[in-house]
Amino acid sequence: MLHEYREEITELKTSDAHFAKIFEKHNELDEKITEAEEGRSYVDEFELDRMKKEKLKLKDEAYAMVLEYRKNKNQNK
Numbered sequence: 582m583l584h585e586y587r588e589e590i591t592e593l594k595t596s597d598a599h600f601a602k603i604f605e606k607h608n609e610l611d612e613k614i615t616e617a618e619e620g621r622s623y624v625d626e627f628e629l630d631r632m633k634k635e636k637l638k639l640k641d642e643a644y645a646m647v648l649e650y651r652k653n654k655n656q657n658k
Contacts, residue, residue, distance in 0.1 A: 583640070586647045593650055603643050610636040 583590060593600040610632050617624040617632075624632070 583644060583647060586651070589647045589651055589654075590643075593646065597646070597650075600643065600646050603639050603646075607636055607639040607643065610639070 616622040
């Protein structure tokens, strides 16, 4: 997720518990979705859709936090 912001993500995961939780939940959902899509676990289509929407919401929230962190970091230079 957001590979181009790897440095900021690493810093945020260690300094912001809320960000770390969002990041972890996103990765858990990604794994569950992949397992379901590859047929390694069963999830009905409605649950799969719900998980995809939640994953996207978490990614959007994490992205906004990364941008805010980057903006603040650049202002403090």
